[in-house]
Amino acid sequence: MKIGLYFGTFNPIHAGHLIIANHMAEYSGLDQIWLVVTPHNPLKKKSTLLDDHHRLQMVFLATEDYPKLKPSDVEFRLPQPSYTVNTLAHLQEKFPMHEFSLIMGEDNLNSLHKWKNYEVLLQNHDIYVYPRINTEVINPDIAAAARIHKVEAPVxxxxxxxxxxxxxxxxxxxxxxxxxxxxxxxxxxxYKK
Structure with a gap:
């Protein structure tokens, strides 16, 4: 089974996340999209996050009517901060029958070279990229890599x-x-205060 991993803090999950996840499930050739709730993105301040279980519950509530979309708390049990390359290695070991890909916006693709062991990601996993407004390609070598798939998803x-x-x-x-x-x-x- 081909699984697309859509990582995010989902603080909160919103209609845009659902539109992108559903589009990827329906139009990219992926069988399921797992929305991976990130406990702590190394590039974000943790203090602004709701508790992990609240964000996971919101993803569950948002996706329960979409059979191809699944909430995932896999990173809750991994060392913090979370690094995508470690999460993928863990998932590949736990679910060897699945093929895991990444889903990200063009803005994240531009910063991919800053990710831990990004070369391993590019070598071993397909990356499905959705468009963002006013995002220019900063690193054409990464954007042109064989495993990068641009998906004509809604902006x-x-x-x-x-x-x-x-x-x-x-x-x-x-x-x-x-x-x-x-x-x-x-x-x-x-979010009242």
């Missing part, structure tokens, strides 16, 4: 940061979140 410019800031300001962002996620956020008074 989504919704950010979790924008959603968190809007909630803090008392704005109604309900249309940007899956309904069950919106209800969970409101019930728990998340």
């Amino acid at each position: 989504i410019e919704i950010s979790s940061t924008f959603i968190r800031n809007s909630i803090k300001e008392g704005k109604n962002v309900r249309p940007l979140l899956p309904e069950k996620v919106w209800q969970y956020v409101v019930h728990n008074l998340f």
Whole structure:
């Protein structure tokens, strides 16, 4: 089975994440998309994150009606901070019958050369890249690598940061979140401060 791994802090998961994940499940040749909730992205401040279990629960709520989308907490049990190359090695060992690929935006592709052991990722895994607005190719060698697949997915410019800031300001962002996620956020008074 071909599994696409879509990593994120999902703080919170929003409609844009679902649109991209579903598009990849339907149009890229991948059989399933696992939304991997990252406990701590080495490039982000941990203090801004909701607890891991809340973010995982929101991903579960957002994906439960999509049979090809699965929440994953695999990184919760791995050493922190999480590095994609380590997570992939762990998954490959645990699920040798699956073929794992990465899903990322063009902006992440541009910073791939900063990732731990990025050459191993490029050598051993397909990478499915979705477009972002105003992203120019900084490293053409990486962008042209044989295992990079550009997918003509919808361009989504919704950010979790924008959603968190809007909630803090008392704005109604309900249309940007899956309904069950919106209800969970409101019930728990998340992002108010």
